[in-house]
Amino acid sequence: MTSMEKRLQKELQAMTKDPPVGVKVNMESLSSNLSEWVVDIDGATGTLYEGEKFQLGFKFTPRYPFDSPQVMFIGRNIPVHPHIYSNGHICLSILTEDWSPALSVQSVCLSIVSMLSSCKEKKLPPDNAIYVRTCSKDPKKTRWWYHDNSV
Amino acid sequence: MGNCFKSSSNDDISLLRGNDHHDPALEPAPFVEPPPPYRPQQRMPIFHPSPGVSRPANQLTEDEQIKIAQRLGLINHLPTGKYDGTNKKAKECVICMNEFVFGDELRYLPCMHCYHRECIDDWLMRSFTCPSCMEPVDAALLTTYQTS
Numbered sequence A: 001m002t003s004m005e006k007r008l009q010k011e012l013q014a015m016t017k018d019p020p021v022g023v024k025v026n027m028e029s030l031s032s033n034l035s036e037w038v039v040d041i042d043g044a045t046g047t048l049y050e051g052e053k054f055q056l057g058f059k060f061t062p063r064y065p066f067d068s069p070q071v072m073f074i075g076r077n078i079p080v081h082p083h084i085y086s087n088g089h090i091c092l093s094i095l096t097e098d099w100s101p102a103l104s105v106q107s108v109c110l111s112i113v114s115m116l117s118s119c120k121e122k123k124l125p126p127d128n129a130i131y132v133r134t135c136s137k138d139p140k141k142t143r144w145w146y147h148d149n150s151v
Numbered sequence B: 001m002g003n004c005f006k007s008s009s010n011d012d013i014s015l016l017r018g019n020d021h022h023d024p025a026l027e028p029a030p031f032v033e034p035p036p037p038y039r040p041q042q043r044m045p046i047f048h049p050s051p052g053v054s055r056p057a058n059q060l061t062e063d064e065q066i067k068i069a070q071r072l073g074l075i076n077h078l079p080t081g082k083y084d085g086t087n088k089k090a091k092e093c094v095i096c097m098n099e100f101v102f103g104d105e106l107r108y109l110p111c112m113h114c115y116h117r118e119c120i121d122d123w124l125m126r127s128f129t130c131p132s133c134m135e136p137v138d139a140a141l142l143t144t145y146q147t148s
Helices: A001-017 A105-117 A129-136 B002-008 B014-015 B062-077 B119-122 B139-148
Strands: A023-025 A036-042 A051-060 A071-072 B081-082 B105-108 B115-117
Touching: A001 A023, A001 A105, A023 A105, A036 A105, A051 A105, B062 B119, B062 B139, B105 B119, B115 B119
Parallel strands: none
Antiparallel strands: A023 A036, A036 A051, A051 A071, B081 B105, B105 B115
């Protein structure tokens, strides 16, 4: 087993044994070497996303946790949020330049849930139209420029 | 023994060249293939001059080589030790998520976070920050020099 698999195995164990509220690993989605996961996310109660269900797709390189995972919303329901593009790409610094190997699938999911929860107005990022037309398929290739941290 | 003889004969070259004039039905029963020839590979170490960039040692620019050499030097200044269970707070390495076992080689950062030496060295070559508190290691190193 590679070090990536060993670590993901541990993370999976912890997340199935003691899952955080509103975050659930979709067991059928797991590839045999754990390099791809789908995580089901519930919009938190008392927020604009209450009652909505979302899916996050995770892809890991063999260099995980030194390399950040590729994380994006997938499926039919993409949250409308100022930092989430309509193609599912998420503008969140811990997914690229602020990644640390001490972060995990769980901590990334919780950051995304809290990013949703703190949203005050459902609207698309201002540059959504042009970004979705011109971006790479891999959000990690985007040179994000973390414009505002207030939302 | 038959296999040994066969694999060392010149005939396996014709096997490698494909079956164009061989009728597969006439071929002898398949034998266990000899392992691929050993090729002394000069494995280039891979470096990560900046996060997300991976390059073999022979493709680095001069600036990157200098940066890497300096980084290696700095990392070697960070204290190391063997896990002996005395530090009750540090129980596992957050990079590999394995619990420390007696005798594991550890490295201590100036912020007092510690990791398996192998795990943290790999990270520090990419980013000179503590994975747990994100404190830049070089700034902290300088202050320890100034105060001691």
